Amino acid sequence: MTKSKIYKYTAILVFSAIVVTGIVYSQLSNRHKAIVKTKALYLTGLLDSNWTVASGTQEYNMVSPTFLIDGIYKSMEGPKASRYIQLNQTEKLLWIKGFEVQALDANTNAVLSNDYICHMNVDINDVKYYHHWQLNDRIGKQYPRLTSLSQGLERFDFPEGYGVPVIGNDFLFVTSQTLNQNIPDIFKKVKHKITVKYDASKNPIKPLMSKTVFIQLPFDKHDPFKGPLDPGSNQCIPVETKNHTYEDKNGNKLSGHWVIPTGAATYRSSIKEQLQIQDSARLHFSAPHVHPFATAISIYDKTANKTVFTCKVTNYKDKIGLKAIQPFRSETGVWLYGNHDYELVLNVNNTAATEQDMMGSMFLFFHDRELEQKIQPQ
Missing domain, CATH: 2.60.120 (Jelly Rolls)
Known part of the structure; x- marks a missing residue:
């Protein structure tokens, strides 16, 4: 094979690779594009x-x-x-x-x-x-x-x-x-x-022990992106079904990252299994995580029929974004009990003209009595 043909075929292969790479890249989600782009920029210096x-x-x-x-x-x-x-x-x-x-x-x-x-x-x-x-x-x-x-x-x-x-x-x-x-x-x-x-x-x-709790909403595993949904159905449309997707003990699909329509709404789900409290635990701090258009996130005691605490969320008025999220903080603490059923409750108000994505979670920090006993002798 002559050098000219080698150069020609090499150029065709390179061009084809560039075209295929471009097509594959264009079909990636925004998140995956950012991952690929960032790695390429780091590798090339x-x-x-x-x-x-x-x-x-x-x-x-x-x-x-x-x-x-x-x-x-x-x-x-x-x-x-x-x-x-x-x-x-x-x-x-x-x-x-x-x-x-x-x-x-x-x-x-x-x-x-x-x-x-x-x-x-x-x-x-x-x-x-x-x-x-x-x-x-x-x-x-x-x-x-x-x-x-x-x-x-x-x-x-x-x-x-x-x-x-x-x-x-x-x-x-x-x-x-x-x-x-x-x-x-x-x-x-x-x-x-x-x-x-x-x-x-x-x-x-x-010592403090961290526990993570988050809202999980059911969705139709056979047709997850179908809408609109009945407002009273407690179902959601997930943002995607690969990440932040879970399954309950009955095989139902749940999402921790879902789509909210315009207007005000409230989302809630049980966190009893996530808490894993055997007897009782004293909570001293909570760091919430929510997305823009959330207005408050709370822990609600269904057994006692009362709100344990609420963290207020302030949105910017002139742009999309969260100005401040109020954490829960207490030196004396509040008691949560293993025989109580607790819910995580999220209030939102989507003032944008289009649907938005949403999450609702908290990092809860409890006094760790068992670990305290381990540390004291040291």
């Missing part, structure tokens, strides 16, 4: 892919790689990055006291609004974590997410005298993701600054 870490005595600070915001990215769609961290390199007992995430201009380091913060997740290695405290019966019982910050709740501190105990060299898995709900014509480079606040002293601190 067009974007800074490095994390910057500066660990102090009471804070662990890090700055994310650069994220390129080049269009609308709704909740859970934007560029993101993950890494493992250790608060220090020792086996000393530390107490996590709070978290914070800020958006920064990648060029100037100026602090930006929360318009560019989708969420920042912190996961634990539950096998190592609970094995260290000889609490192996807890392993695998819940998704090992310690907490999440999101737009409207970009920082929080636990009540005075309480914290999450960790060993300094335990690994935490951190993921931070960007957001852009309002500006379609944009080309902006953003970083996230993440802070983990902790106490390394020997001051008496009570």
Whole structure:
């Protein structure tokens, strides 16, 4: 075969590969396009892919790689990055006291609004974590997410005298993701600054245990995207059926990420099985996670027929986004009981002209009496 033919066939193959790649890429969801695009920009060196870490005595600070915001990215769609961290390199007992995430201009380091913060997740290695405290019966019982910050709740501190105990060299898995709900014509480079606040002293601190609860709504597994739905049916139309899809003990499909129509509505589901309270537990803090157009999220005690607490949500009036989410915080705490049935209740008011996506969850922090007994001898 002549060189000219080799060049010709090579060019055809390259061109065909480019066309096929373009077709496949065009069919991806916005979320998956962001993943592919971000990886390509990091691999080619067009974007800074490095994390910057500066660990102090009471804070662990890090700055994310650069994220390129080049269009609308709704909740859970934007560029993101993950890494493992250790608060220090020792086996000393530390107490996590709070978290914070800020958006920064990648060029100037100026602090930006929360318009560019989708969420920042912190996961634990539950096998190592609970094995260290000889609490192996807890392993695998819940998704090992310690907490999440999101737009409207970009920082929080636990009540005075309480914290999450960790060993300094335990690994935490951190993921931070960007957001852009309002500006379609944009080309902006953003970083996230993440802070983990902790106490390394020997001051008496009570341990907190995190439990995640979230709304799950049933949908028609045979025709999941059919609408409109009867408002009183307690069904939903899922955003998709691959992620945030669950199955109850009767084989019914449930979604934790669904579509809301225009107007006001209330969504609720039982969280009794998610709580896994054996006898009683005292709740001291709750970090809610909701999407724009949510107005309040509550825990309701069906057995006692009363609301345990409500977290108010404030939306921006001149743009899509969450201005503030009010966490629940209490030094004295509130008791939840294993023989009570609890619901998570979410109020929304979609003032946009189109349907929007929605989630409703809480990271609940209870006084961990069992772990306290394990720590005290040390």
